[in-house]
Amino acid sequence: xxxxxxxxxxxxxxxxxxxxxxxxxxxxxxxxxxxxxxxxxxxxxxxxxxxxxxxxxxxxxxxxxxxxxxxxxxxxxxxxxxxxxxxxxxxxxxxxxxxxxxxxxxxxxxxxxxxxxxxxxxxxxxxxxxxxxxxxxxxxxxxxxxxxxxxxxxxxxxxxxxxxxxxxxxxxxxxxxxxxxxxxxxxxxxxxxxxxxxxxxxxxxxxxxxxxxxxxxxxxxxxxxxxxxxxxxxxxxxxxxxxxxxxxxxxxxxxxxxxxxxxxxxxxxxxxxxxxxxxxxxxxxxxxxxxxxxxxxxxxxxxxxxxxxxxxxxxxxxxxxxxxxxxxxxxxxxxxxxxxxxxxxxxxxxxxxxxxxxxxxxxxxxxxxxxxxxxxxxxxxxxxxxxxxxxxxxxxxxxxxxxxxxxxxxxxxxxxxxxxxxxxxxxxxxxxxxxxxxxxxxxxxxxxxxxxxxxxxxxxxxxxxxxxxxxxxx
Amino acid sequence: xxxxxxxxxxxxxxxxxxxxxxxxxxxxxxxxxxxxxxxxxxxxxxxxxxxxxxxxxxxxxxxxxxxxxxxxxxxxxxxxxxxxxxxxxxxxxxxxxxxxxxxxxxxxxxxxxxxxxxxxxxxxxxxxxxxxxxxxxxxxxxxxxxxxxxxxxxxxxxxxxxxxxxxxxxxxxxxxxxxxxxxxxxxxxxxxxxxxxxxxxxxxxxxxxxxxxxxxxxxxxxxxxxxxxxxxxxxxxxxxxxxxxxxxxxxxxxxxxxxxxxxxxxxxxxxxxxxxxxxxxxxxxxxxxxxxxxxxxxxxxxxxxxxxxxxxxxxxxxxxxxxxxxxxxxxxxxxxxxxxxxxxxxxxxxxxxxxxxxxxxxxxxxxxxxxxxxxxxxxxxxxxxxxx
Ligand SMILES: Cc1cc2nc3c(=O)[nH]c(=O)nc-3n(C[C@H](O)[C@H](O)[C@H](O)COP(=O)(O)OP(=O)(O)OC[C@H]3O[C@@H](n4cnc5c(N)ncnc54)[C@H](O)[C@@H]3O)c2cc1C
Numbered sequence: 001x002x003x004x005x006x007x008x009x010x011x012x013x014x015x016x017x018x019x020x021x022x023x024x025x026x027x028x029x030x031x032x033x034x035x036x037x038x039x040x041x042x043x044x045x046x047x048x049x050x051x052x053x054x055x056x057x058x059x060x061x062x063x064x065x066x067x068x069x070x071x072x073x074x075x076x077x078x079x080x081x082x083x084x085x086x087x088x089x090x091x092x093x094x095x096x097x098x099x100x101x102x103x104x105x106x107x108x109x110x111x112x113x114x115x116x117x118x119x120x121x122x123x124x125x126x127x128x129x130x131x132x133x134x135x136x137x138x139x140x141x142x143x144x145x146x147x148x149x150x151x152x153x154x155x156x157x158x159x160x161x162x163x164x165x166x167x168x169x170x171x172x173x174x175x176x177x178x179x180x181x182x183x184x185x186x187x188x189x190x191x192x193x194x195x196x197x198x199x200x201x202x203x204x205x206x207x208x209x210x211x212x213x214x215x216x217x218x219x220x221x222x223x224x225x226x227x228x229x230x231x232x233x234x235x236x237x238x239x240x241x242x243x244x245x246x247x248x249x250x251x252x253x254x255x256x257x258x259x260x261x262x263x264x265x266x267x268x269x270x271x272x273x274x275x276x277x278x279x280x281x282x283x284x285x286x287x288x289x290x291x292x293x294x295x296x297x298x299x300x301x302x303x304x305x306x307x308x309x310x311x312x313x314x315x316x317x318x319x320x321x322x323x324x325x326x327x328x329x330x331x332x333x334x335x336x337x338x339x340x341x342x343x344x345x346x347x348x349x350x351x352x353x354x355x356x357x358x359x360x361x362x363x364x365x366x367x368x369x370x371x372x373x374x375x376x377x378x379x380x381x382x383x384x385x386x387x388x389x390x391x392x393x394x395x396x397x398x399x400x401x402x403x404x405x406x407x408x409x410x411x412x413x414x415x416x417x418x419x420x421x422x423x424x425x426x427x428x429x430x431x432x433x434x435x436x437x438x439x440x441x442x443x444x445x446x447x448x449x450x451x452x453x454x455x456x457x458x459x460x461x462x463x464x465x466x467x468x469x470x471x472x473x474x
Numbered sequence: 475x476x477x478x479x480x481x482x483x484x485x486x487x488x489x490x491x492x493x494x495x496x497x498x499x500x501x502x503x504x505x506x507x508x509x510x511x512x513x514x515x516x517x518x519x520x521x522x523x524x525x526x527x528x529x530x531x532x533x534x535x536x537x538x539x540x541x542x543x544x545x546x547x548x549x550x551x552x553x554x555x556x557x558x559x560x561x562x563x564x565x566x567x568x569x570x571x572x573x574x575x576x577x578x579x580x581x582x583x584x585x586x587x588x589x590x591x592x593x594x595x596x597x598x599x600x601x602x603x604x605x606x607x608x609x610x611x612x613x614x615x616x617x618x619x620x621x622x623x624x625x626x627x628x629x630x631x632x633x634x635x636x637x638x639x640x641x642x643x644x645x646x647x648x649x650x651x652x653x654x655x656x657x658x659x660x661x662x663x664x665x666x667x668x669x670x671x672x673x674x675x676x677x678x679x680x681x682x683x684x685x686x687x688x689x690x691x692x693x694x695x696x697x698x699x700x701x702x703x704x705x706x707x708x709x710x711x712x713x714x715x716x717x718x719x720x721x722x723x724x725x726x727x728x729x730x731x732x733x734x735x736x737x738x739x740x741x742x743x744x745x746x747x748x749x750x751x752x753x754x755x756x757x758x759x760x761x762x763x764x765x766x767x768x769x770x771x772x773x774x775x776x777x778x779x780x781x782x783x784x785x786x787x788x789x790x791x792x793x794x795x796x797x798x799x800x801x802x803x804x805x806x807x808x809x810x811x812x813x814x815x816x817x818x819x820x821x822x823x824x825x826x827x828x829x830x831x832x833x834x835x836x837x838x839x840x841x842x843x844x845x846x847x848x849x850x851x852x853x854x855x856x857x858x859x860x861x862x
Contacts, residue, residue: 043563462774
């Protein structure tokens with residue numbers, strides 16, 4: 001469906017006016033109750049505004065039905081990034097013929113492997129405990145054809161993404177993740193900004209600076225800036241703001257400035273900028289591990305859960321491997337992690353070098369970052385969950401009213417229930433709740449990672465209903 | 475996760491779902507003395523936080539129609555009584571009949587509902603298609619419709635009840651599991667939890683899908699059994715569907731929420747029992763998607779956003795179990811609600827509270843009492859409109 005977010009149209013969006021009227025959020029939990037006789041009217045108005053696009057028309061799903069892709073393989077690798085390719089390469093070298101599925105449209109071919117592209121593997125349920133049936137992965141092949149893969153072994157190489165950050169007006173156009181900035185640059189040859197502030201201190205910030213350097217005016221880092229990043233910033237003439245909090249961005253229609261607060265001496269700086277590029281932490285795409293029931297562990301440094309893996313990528317679920325940045329390896333360590341798993345899968349000897357893991361302390365201490373940030377006084381809109389427009393104030397209110405734990409706060413505020421299913425907002429919400437509830441993030445708990453990972457068309461799933469026809473009733 | 479604060483209570487309610495909280499509310503309103511509600515999970519972790527929010531009054535049995543009708547009235551008042559907006563929207567319920575036999579069964583329901591003074595209607599194919607836009611040709615020969623049925627958001631109902639009982643002095647202990655009761659001479663004298671025991675003469679079993687386990691753990695054989703049911707939500711689209719739609723033959727049901735999502739499920743046979751946990755299965759998504767898109771083909775392009783599951787607490791005859799257990803004085807049942815505990819909770823819980831206070835209720839013990847399962851000679855009756 002089209003994500004048409006304005007009303008009456010995307011260009012003339014009167015709904016944007018609501019944001020001004022309801023600066024503290026629209027309280028759908030308590031509001032619109034009185035007078036009682038008016039509730040059907042409120043409901044009609046709100047239903048007018050609900051949902052995206054138009055109601056489905058008779059032609060909405062024409063061309064969407066087609067035969068499903070049903071595959072039965074020994075080994076499937078989900079993801080054709082660095083680590084997935086490394087695993088595939090090792091299997092091919094050992095004379096095997098692995099299947100690799102990849103969501104991006106045109107990944108480079110992997111000689112000797114079957115590469116199924118434009119495919120989304122969205123659901124990897126735990127295996128039925130009785131006997132030893134294969135894994136079953138459900139998903140779709142564009143434009144919405146069903147995909148079911150039965151496999152004896154599954155290697156999850158789904159990579160990682162740039163996490164979001166909480167600050168005032170984070171929904172302002174011009175706030176982008178490094179992923180987004182690089183994709184936009186690749187799409188049009190130029191990034192859509194000239195004077196960006198890059199936020200981050202690790203590999204990712206360095207990569208963003210290397211690739212977008214001419215369009216960057218400053219690097220703000222949550223921690224001290226490591227020497228290699230200092231050198232890179234100097235090369236591009238970018239100013240350095242070590243140990244900084246991002247308080248917010250200014251500008252009416254798009255970012256015009258970025259406001260920083262030094263975590264050292266407390267000084268405030270407003271940097272003249274037209275974009276803020278978030279490159280402060282990589283988060284693993286770990287939903288498939290969760291779905292499959294693999295054990296995970298919390299890492300305080302990045303503020304995220306990672307699957308518990310052995311050096312060869314084995315997880316707690318027999319037959320399920322995890323490699324690359326999805327398993328917590330650094331970008332540079334990803335290939336090695338894939339090679340080790342490849343060796344293990346083919347019965348070869350496993351190279352001994354240990355996996356290079358994302359640093360777990362020091363530069364990326366997000367818990368400490370948010371502790372400092374929450375001490376700041378705040379004005380304006382602090383959006384915790386952009387999909388569902390949940391404000392920090394609403395989370396704080398829920399917490400003060402006695403609702404505790406990630407699962408309950410999700411249900412109370414709607415955090416993490418939108419189109420991204422919490423990928424973007426839940427990692428930060430978890431850190432905030434740990435501070436508000438004065439306990440550790442692991443005690444706050446996590447969200448059940450519900451299938452599918454990405455919205456999957458009903459038509460694609462319906463096409464998979466092949467083995468057992470539904471009963472049409474007596 | 476703190477244990478009970480007192481050593482002695484007047485009543486302990488096991489389960490902080492909609493049934494347990496409503497029961498505690500009625501007890502507190504009546505001023506029975508200190509009430510403890512305990513739940514081993516987080517608030518809304520049971521079926522009360524996992525359901526489709528459907529509220530219907532179309533039943534085959536008059537007593538159930540009455541409980542549902544009273545509950546509808548309570549949900550209409552909820553915003554005023556509890557301060558939370560549950561967005562109870564009376565968009566009606568359409569029951570679909572795929573053939574004349576199925577329509578014949580629905581006619582019986584229709585007559586019962588009518589005899590209780592509710593304006594149920596029989597629909598022909600055109601009538602069904604008007605209410606369910608996009609319905610595939612030939613998918614239904616007709617159905618029934620009751621305009622005052624509807625849907626609500628379960629979560630704010632739980633929040634409202636939780637705050638209301640706490641404001642009335644009820645203690646809600648979360649993360650505390652009940653593991654048994656202490657008995658003396660056939661009466662309840664205490665409740666044993668993992669965080670210690672409390673003295674209490676009356677215990678209410680409102681443990682939802684786990685109520686059978688709890689009853690059996692105190693030595694009471696009951697036929698309640700948990701069955702897993704899965705459900706999904708799609709991305710939000712512009713509202714086009716007013717009523718909840720149900721097909722009794724396979725238990726398919728779906729509605730469109732205030733936010734525009736299609737939320738619905740379908741009965742897929744699962745192993746009974748709670749051991750399988752509350753995950754999703756590879757069987758459900760394709761079956762549900764196939765059933766839904768066969769019925770309304772134009773929904774094919776709509777993306778499924780998430781799927782989850784919860785437990786029904788099923789009884790063999792489809793009626794809940796309400797009232798004191800004749801085998802153990804002071805042990806009260808408030809369970810066996812199958813897929814309908816939310817819509818029946820306000821009225822049923824009031825009767826649970828009445829029986830806890832020793833008052834006579836208007837419920838027929840032959841239909842709702844636990845004794846019906848082991849009284850010989852009771853003519854077996856059953857509510858057949860169980861699915862959806
Ligand atoms: C997928 C699905 C869809 C549904 N759709 C509808 C619908 O549309 N309309 C409708 O009316 N109903 C529906 N239902 C049914 C409805 O949700 C339930 O009947 C209702 O929520 C039951 O409420 P409850 O309070 O009895 O149980 P629950 O909400 O399950 O609460 C029981 C609580 O007891 C706790 N507990 C259990 N054992 C112990 C113990 N030993 N010690 C301490 N605590 C314990 C559990 O943690 C749980 O929180 C649906 C159910 C499911 C699963």
